[in-house]
Amino acid sequence: MSEVPAADNRGISSERALKRALQHLKDDRAEIIEGVIETVPPSWDHEAAADALREQIRTRARELGCVIGSGNLDLPGSPNWYVPDLAVVPADVAKGAAALLPADTLLVVEVTSESNANTDRVVKRRRYAEYGAPLYLLIDRQERAVTLYAEPGRLGYTRADGPHPYGAVLRLPEPFGIALDTNAL
Structure with a gap:
């Protein structure tokens, strides 16, 4: 793991340079979490849980004109660059984007x-929450539980289901308006 470097003496934004470099890795996908670079090597069991959820929300996401993926999410002004397991994003927002903001999503x-x-x-x-993702669904495989967070603000989500x-x-509330079968996760 590597620490995010401070700005250099030429005034080049180290945050911007590092986040751009992550987009061009050849082999691994990586995130920056609170300034620490971490690779993202999910297990097949992990992927199976994400895929089970993807299947349940696919039809509604298409009806909403959205895509489901695990693309890059930038958190500008912070030492964070996330690759969520899934995000639901309007297709017109995702088209041509190398990275989006959490606020661009409908669900993370x-x-x-x-x-x-x-x-x-x-x-x-x-x-x-701080960066405005309207819904955050946590599938906690170790606790065998799911929690949906809503109503984001600077200090966190104000509602948890x-x-x-x-x-x-x-x-899942509107715009989804669907029930998830958590047995499949």
Whole structure:
């Protein structure tokens, strides 16, 4: 892991340079989490949970004119560059974009792994709220629970629905208006 460097003596923004460099990695996808570069190597079990959710929201996302993906999310002015497990984004906003802002999304989803569970539960939840992601769905595989966070603000989300154990039905609010089967996660 590497620390994000301070600005150099030529006035070049180290934040901008580092975030641009991450977009051009050849082999691994990487994130910057609170100034630390971390690779994103999800396991197949992790991917299966994300895929089960993707299948449940695919039809509604298409009806809304959105795409579902795991593209780059920039948090300007901070030492953060995230690659969420899933994000639902209007197709016209995503077209041609190398990175989006959390506020550009309709829903951001993180699936915990042993190595990053606390980051997803605490750090990313706070930062997604601070940067305006309207909905943040945390699929906590270690706790076998799901929590939907809504109503973002500078100090975090002001509403939480959960944690609900796997097997509970979780309703995504409008514009989705669908119920998720958490047994599939």
